Amino acid sequence: MDRTENASILVVDDDHDIVNAIAMLLEKEGYRIYKAYNGLEALDAVTMYDIQLILIDVMMPKLDGLSAMMRIREKKNIPIIVLSAKSEDSDKILGLSMGADDYITKPYNPAELAARVRASLRRYLSLGAADSAVRSDTVKVGGLVLDKAARQLYADGEPVRLTATEYKITELLMENAGRVFSAEEIYSRVWNEDSFSVENTVMVHIRHIREKIEINPGDPRYLKVVWGIGYKIEKL
Amino acid sequence: MRRKGIRIAAFLAACTLAGICGYNVCALYLDHPSMYDYNANENxxxxxxxxxxxxxxxxxxxxxxxxxxxxxxxxxxxxxxxxxxxxxxxxxxxxxxxxxxxxxxxxxxxxxxxxxxxxxxxxxxxxxxxxxxxxxxxxxxxxxxxxxxxxxxxxxxxxxxxxxxxxxxxxxxxxxxxxxxxxxxxxxxxxxxxxxxxxxxxxxxxxxxxxxxxxxxxxxxxxxxxxxxxxxxxxxYHYTYVGQNGSLYEMMDPGNGDYVEVQRATDSSKTSSQVDIYDYYSVTENNRKFVNTPVxxxxxxxCITPKAEFADTLESLRKTEKTEEENIVHRLVETLPFAAGFVILALYLMWASGYNRKEKKYVPGEADKLFAELPLLLLIAAPVGIIGLITPDVFKELYKFFVQYYKSGYMPAFYAAAESIMAGVFLVSLMTLMTRLKCRTLLKTTLCGRIAGALWNRTKNVCTKAANRLALREQLRDDRMSRRFIIRSAAATVFGLFFCGMLLAMNSLPGALILAVIIIGAYVYFNLRDLSAYTELSSHITAMNGGDYSRREVPVTSPVYGQTEKLNSISDGLQTAVEKQLKSERMKIDLVTNVSHDLKTPLTSIISYIDLLAQEDLKPEARDFVTIIQQKAERLRTMVSDVFDLAKATSRTDMALERIDAVILTGQVLGDMEDRIKSSGREVRSSLELTSAPVNADGKKLYRVFQNLIDNALKYSLEGTRVWLALKEQAGYAVFTVKNTASYEMNFTPEEITERFVRGDESRTSEGNGLGLSIAKSFTEACGGKFRVIIDGDMFGAEVSLPLLEEQASAEEAVSVNGEE
Incomplete structure (x- = not known):
């Protein structure tokens, strides 16, 4: 836990004001901040300093964020959060598939930004050891870890308090990550009853779970609603 | 004028001459009754x-x-x-x-x-x-x-x-x-x-x-x-009989009892001096031999001899008769110059008729416009009358008539008048016909010609009118297929009728049938050949309708060449237009994207610094201000995002259509919005008549539509009223409706409210940016549905209709599609 407190973060954006704002925001959280204003500077900073996390913009002069990220990925496995004004799904998928750990769209919510930084750092620093020892009764999806023996869910290393029903739903979806479950299916498997017009009920539970495990429930990272069909937990 | 006078004079003179001839002949008859009455002559x-x-x-x-x-x-x-x-x-x-x-x-x-x-x-x-x-x-x-x-x-x-x-x-x-x-x-x-x-x-x-x-x-x-x-x-002795071969034979007994076949001596083997009418040839055994028997x-x-005095009487009678004959001939010769004069004048009138001195050409007069059949008839009838009147038999009958009712002395005058009138009729007929010939109006002025002409004109008019009405000429100019079809049909009909009719007339039914089969076969073959070309054209049109604007090449001789070329030019035009529109659409999206990026960057700074400012130790007043700025910044953020989404929906890019269930979606939206519904203080009553409503739509977009509509209803409904939500099937559509009682007077039309940035309450003080319904409409339409706003008094309703998919497509399929995402 303590290790995240004084982690070094590199903030890369061609807009100085934004860099400063982020720096001030994160310095208040206790991180050490390095600044860079384009991709090349970012590469220099990564080689010069010991950096645990990078916040990087996409559209920058000289070397754009995505290219810089790919170069950095060649040497280092530190978490990289892409910060971009491009908000389309295709942009997000591109960023994540090129090695980004998270994708935050501008204009961001400062609190959310801070939370995501924290979560990524925690995943990187605290759980890095745990990664190697994967136990059979543990299910892991991205930053979510389900300890089935203890019936406990950890989100980015932090324990989450779930009700019995919520736990069952989470377990079902995590064990079948990537698969879409209809409300009826979830209902019959969790409640063990025949279902009829249960959409509302299931959806309410899903929303509650989302509020507990997601940093931004409006833009969920793990538990997703497939509108008009069902629900799933993304396979990460 | 002088010419005309001459002509009139000549005409009158000719008539007079004819009359003189008639008079002379009549007088001659009267003087010599033996000419017409054999019994009248004592001699x-x-x-x-x-x-x-x-x-x-x-x-x-x-x-x-x-x-x-x-x-x-x-x-x-x-x-x-x-x-x-x-x-x-x-x-x-x-x-x-x-x-x-x-x-x-x-x-x-x-x-x-x-x-x-x-x-x-x-x-x-x-x-x-x-x-x-x-x-x-x-x-x-x-x-x-x-x-x-x-x-x-x-x-x-x-x-x-x-x-x-x-x-x-x-x-x-x-x-x-x-x-x-x-x-x-x-x-x-x-x-x-x-x-x-x-x-x-x-x-x-x-x-x-x-x-x-x-x-x-x-x-x-x-x-x-x-x-x-x-x-x-x-x-x-001669006899004739019909032989076994059907020929007629003449046999003769020359006097010795041996009959020989004979022929009359009419051939040239004997000189005329040697032949008399009773000579015969024997033709037995093909040998021609003159058969002669002694008389x-x-x-x-x-011996018969007239007595002396009787002989004298006969002699004198013979002499008288001879004198009379000479006399008749003499009188007839005297009349000849008059007849010759008539002929000359008639020839002159033929030559001169119809000439107009002023116009220096032949001009038909009024009389020349009557039907030509009449003068033609008179031209034949008049000479018959002229000649007939002077024949002995006619004279004899007339003589009887005159003797019985008048006096024979009137006859020459009658003859003169009748002959000159008939000659006049003859000349007039002759002249008018000649004039017509010269003016080339003879055929046109005949009744038959005029009837034929009228019929022809009528037919032509009808055809022309029909052709004009159908605008066939214009259409056929480029439409080689129709043109060929019409020509071919006409040719087949005429050819078939003519030759089949001819063969039938020749009593050759099999020939007519074979010809008919050949003609029909050829007709069908060529039409089918053209039809195949038309099918090509049809497929071309279908392809164009499906968005394939590539050019098609057909041979110049093809019946659809013209049409294909026109389609090609339409294709080219459409393709250019589509490309142009796509380009402009792309440019629009690029513009919106760029603008929204450019807005987002300063907005990011604003939001960041407000957040920092809010963490500062501020006076209570200043904190209130910061809070307001924070709210407005947040609203600006949503607005920028919404405008961007709207632009994308309008251009229909970034759509992921798949099979989803509107019933499930409704439940999900209601579940998702449960908290907001509760906090709004309004009750939502939903009636989902369907157990499943499969539609082809982009789930996320449709979720935004439903969410916006419910959100709208919660925001703008009168406190304490209920929001009515329904999903039902209607004519193959899944219809989702949200109804609420408005909290304000809706003084706008359904069309206005779905415009961008139009809000129900004009003050714009409340939350919302006026894009909700606009986004709902755009997204619905992007999903292939229909969006409708219903305003009835204080009742506000929004209706989303999406075409229902067929039930049989299994849910599994839908799941697997989503599983890949």
Whole structure:
């Protein structure tokens, strides 16, 4: 836990004001901040300093964020959060598939930004050891870890308090990550009853779970609603 | 004008000349009644009577000679058997040549002296010898032969005596006698099975005394197949029959009993001087040989001489007649110049008719516009009348008429008038026809021509009108297929009707059928060939409709070449237009994207620094201000995001259509919004009539639509009222409706409210940016649905209709599709 407190973060954006704002925001959280204003500077900073996390913009002069990220990925496995004004799904998928750990769209919510930084750092620093020892009764999806023996869910290393029903739903979806479950299916498997017009009920539970495990429930990272069909937990 | 005067004068002159001719001819008739009435001439009558008398006398003398004088002995008694004498006298009496006392009665022929003798036995009117009676005027038969030197008109044609086969001498009495034959003498029966000559009563053998037994005489003849039989002037028997090959044969007995086939000597093998009308050729065995038999002579003499005073009368009559004939000819010749003048004037009028001096060309007058059939008819009728009027028969009838009702003296005037009127009619007809010929209006002015012309014009008009109405001409100019079809149909019809009709007329039904099959086959083949080209064209259109704008190439000779080329040019135009539109659409998206990025960057800074500011230690007032700025910044953020989304939806990019269930979606939205519904203080009543409503839509977008509509209803409904939500099926559509009671007066139309940035409450003080319904509408339409706003009093309703998919597509499929995401 303590290790995240004084982690070094590199903030890369061609807009100085934004860099400063982020720096001030994160310095208040206790991180050490390095600044860079384009991709090349970012590469220099990564080689010069010991950096645990990078916040990087996409559209920058000289070397754009995505290219810089790919170069950095060649040497280092530190978490990289892409910060971009491009908000389309295709942009997000591109960023994540090129090695980004998270994708935050501008204009961001400062609190959310801070939370995501924290979560990524925690995943990187605290759980890095745990990664190697994967136990059979543990299910892991991205930053979510389900300890089935203890019936406990950890989100980015932090324990989450779930009700019995919520736990069952989470377990079902995590064990079948990537698969879409209809409300009826979830209902019959969790409640063990025949279902009829249960959409509302299931959806309410899903929303509650989302509020507990997601940093931004409006833009969920793990538990997703497939509108008009069902629900799933993304396979990460 | 002068020309016209000349023409009128010429016309009148011609008519007058015709009248003069008519007058002359009529006068001539009146002066010489013999011209039209044979009986009117005393001379002719006398001449005829004389000839008739002479002929009768000759026949009687001849018969007396051959029947009576021939059989007298030196004492003037009849020779032969009693039976023979009795028969002869009986027959003489029957013929009126002998009275009951046995005296010869020649008859009363006071105008003639006559003489007849047979071998010394003679009878004469004066008791004198032949020499005393015979003059240059006499008609004489010597040795049985006629002497035609006399010009006394005597009819002797039917008096015949001749030798027949088997040695028979046969005498045929003349036409003036009561019967043609009575007794046949000198009949040699040697080697003769039977014999028959017409209607003779008795047949005597050559010795002149023995009657031929009845069984020799086979009445009704041996020659049943005869078409006819006769004796020529030399006594040779002829008969004709139809041979087995159907040809007509003429056979002749030359006198020796050997029949030969003969032909009349009409060919050139004999010179004309050698031939008389009774010469025959034998054509037996293809050898042409002149058959000649000697003509027997008889010791018969007949002489008839007109008495001296009668001869004088005849002579004077003959002279009078001759004078009259000369007179008639003379008068006719006198008339000829008038006729010639008429002809010349007629020719002049023909030449001059119709010429207009002013216009220097031929111009048809009013009369030349009448139907030409009338002058044509008159042109034929007038000469018939002109010539007919001067024929003897017509004159005779007219003469009778005039004598009966008027006076014959009126006739020349009538003739003059009638002839000149008819000549006038003839000339007028001739002139008008000539004028028409010169003006080339003859055919046009005939009734037939005009009817034909009118019919043709009518037909042409109808066709033209029909063609105009159909605008066929324009259409067919480029439409080679239709043009070919029409031409082909017409050709097949005409060709088929003509030739099939001809073959049928020639009674060749199989030929007509074969031809019909060939024509129909060819017609169908060519039409099918064109149809295949049309099918290509059709597929071209279908492809274009499906978005394939590539060019199609067809050969220049193809019937759809023109159409294909037009389609190609349409394709090119469309393709350009589509490309242009796509380009502009892309540019628009790029613009919106760039603008939204440019807005987002400063917005990011604003939000960041406000957040930092909010963490500062501020005075309470300043904190309130920061809070307001924070709210507005947040609203700006949503707005920028919404505008971007809206632009994308309008251009239909970034759409992920898949099979989703509207029922599930509704439940999910309601569950998702449960907290907001609760906090709003409104109640949501939902009625989902369907258990599943599969539609093809982008789930995220449709979620935004439903969310926006419910959100809207919560925001703008009157406190304490209920929001009604329904999902039902309607005519193949899944219809999602949200209804609420508005908290304000809705003074806008459904169209206005779905415009961008239009809000129900004009003050714009409340939350929301006016894009909610606009986004709902755009997203619905991007999903292929229909969006409708219903305003009824204070009731506000929004309706989303999406086409329902068929049920059978399994949910599994939908799941697997999503599983890949």
């Amino acid at each position: 002719s009558k006398l001449m005829t009577e004389t000839a008739h008398e002479a002929g009768e006398l000759e026949a009687r003398l001849w018969t007396v000679g051959v029947m009576y004088l021939r059989n007298l002995d030196k004492n003037g008694k009849l020779t032969g058997t009693k039976e023979f004498r009795q028969h002869t006298e009986e027959e003489m009496q029957r013929l009126g040549l002998m009275d009951s006392g046995g005296n010869i009665t020649i008859g009363d022929y006071s105008n003639f002296d006559y003489y007849v003798s047979w071998d010394g036995n003679e009878i004469s009117s004066t008791g004198k010898s032949l020499d005393a009676i015979k003059t240059t005027d006499s008609f004489i038969i010597e040795n049985g032969e006629h002497d035609f030197t006399s010009d006394l008109p005597v009819s002797v044609a039917s008096i015949e005596a001749y030798d027949a086969s088997y040695g028979a001498h046969i005498y045929v009495f003349g036409g003036h006698m009561p019967c043609r034959r009575s007794i046949v003498y000198d009949f040699d029966t040697t080697g003769l099975p039977s014999w028959y000559v017409d209607d003779a009563k008795y047949y005597y053998k050559t010795d002149g005394t023995t009657l031929v037994p009845d069984d020799y005489v086979k009445r009704n003849g041996d020659y049943d197949s005869d078409l006819g039989s006769w004796y020529d002037s030399e006594g040779r 027997n002579t008889y010791p018969l003499t007949v």
